[in-house]
Amino acid sequence: MLINRNASLLLLTAVVVLLPLGLTNNFYLDVAILAGFNAVVCVGLNLLIGYAGQISLGHAGFFGIGAYASGVLVSTYKWPPVLALLTGALVVGILAFLLAKPILRLKGHYLAMATLGIGIIVSIILRTETKVTGGPDGMMVDPFTLFGFELYGEKVWYWVVGALLILAVWLSLNLIDSPVGRALRAVHGSEVAAEVVGVDTTSYKVMVFVLSAVFASVAGSLFAHYTGLITPAKADFFKSIELVTMVVFGGMASTFGAVVGAVILTLLPQVLTVFQDYQEMVLGAIMMLTMVFMPKGLLPTLEGLLTPRRRA
Template sequence: MTKSRYFGLAVIVAVLLVLPQFLQNGFHYDLVIRMAINAVIVLGLNLLIGFAGQISLGHAGFIGIGAYASAILTSHFNWHPLAAMAAGAAAAGLLAALVARPIFKLKGHYLAMATLGLGFILAIAMKNEGAYTGGPDGMPVVPMTVAGWEIAGEKAWYWVMALVLSISVWASLNLIDSPFGRALRALHGSEVASQVVGVDVVRYKVAIFVLSAVFASIMGSVTAHYVGFVTPNVADFFHSIELVTMVVIGGMASVYGSVVGAVLLTALPQALATFEGWETVAFGAILMLSMIFLPKGLVPTLAAKLGRSE
């Protein structure tokens, strides 16, 4: 890992340490916590889309698996929250491993449609299974406890998510600098060339899809325990598109772009609320202008203009 990347991680940690001094109420804490949750999900999704070059338009389905695993196992079967979270992550990883091989035989828009269909299937299952999930109305989730300590209140959740985000950024940076990360970048550039030099393309595609699904599932569980309630909306199509947009706006194949994209697109709807009915128009215009003038994403474009690496 280069010194510049260590510097970027240090900046994130410093901001997280100082930020509570500027958060004035519970709403501000809630917004920052949601930014951090989205950032961790987008980090995993960017490893799949940005670094490996594989699209996923149904990724919110894995978030739903984690959220409902935590809700169902803790409420109906009295599992410990951490055990339920681990079970959800294992279920999401297993499902991703099972569907990855047939899905990733497809290319282009066929691949996009396949992942989109997977997301729709998961969302419909969560909405229709009323006995355990509460159907469209959703269901409550018990508080998160760790070693007998109940995580309650925005300040406690802020520090938990600050730690999780810092570790996730550090892990992502190390991953992309590892032989595994170099293999991902190679198959993104050319699958044929990657095979020629000995990269097992299928195995790496499956592995990164599973890893990104586990990222999403864990954050789904975290979201469920933080909010205290879960509905099928957590797994819907629009949530998946929102996550992909965060990847694109921040910058594909950019770890810090993932964080910036998640922060901006989580905060933007709140900032546009003053437009009173024109929020969607303003939001679309901003995204369109971003794609025109920042085609590679915000962080890579600014880094290139400054003559620096990410």
């Protein structure tokens, strides 16, 4: 990258801290919060796709499980929100671990179809189990309380999501710079070569799949409390495609690229309100144009253009 890891993280922190100065009303804060939630999921998904080279078209399912776990446990069974969030993350982690070993043996479009199947199954369950989830209409979710205080309002939630995003990026950067990160890059480059030098490719692929799923679950749990209403649409196929598009557009194997992609593609529907009915078509066009003209993604491409100038 053009700037080192610590400077990049400091820049992100500065943006999060200073951004509210330019957000003049709650609508802009709400869009920023939604972008933050998407960015957290994309940071985890980028570890799986960008660094380990494993595609997933079902991560919205993990987001939905986390959201409904908090919704059901807190609103129906009156669990403490923090405990419900941790339970949802644990359930998602166990489920991802059980699914990872068989499906990560697949490659290419076979792996894509398998992960797509996971997302579809989750979406169907959320739509049909009306007694638990409220069915297609969704369910109301009680506010998030911490130490007796209720998190309420866009300004409060902005700082919660901003802190969560910084934490997610910090964890991702530290993982990438560790021996685990080097092993993931080796798996992405060539699994056969990685195994020859002693890398347990299966264990690393399972680990990063579980970690990325937990990222999605935590974001889903907090999202449910923030919106106060969750529906199965947040766990369907189009949401998964949207998340993958954000990662690819921002730049695979670029943590900050995933954040940039999530922010831009969250803002895009708000800017192009005229084409709101064609959102899926726009996302498809962005994916196609990105792969043709910026195969490395937006941020890595910009870095590649600026680096020679700096050297000159």
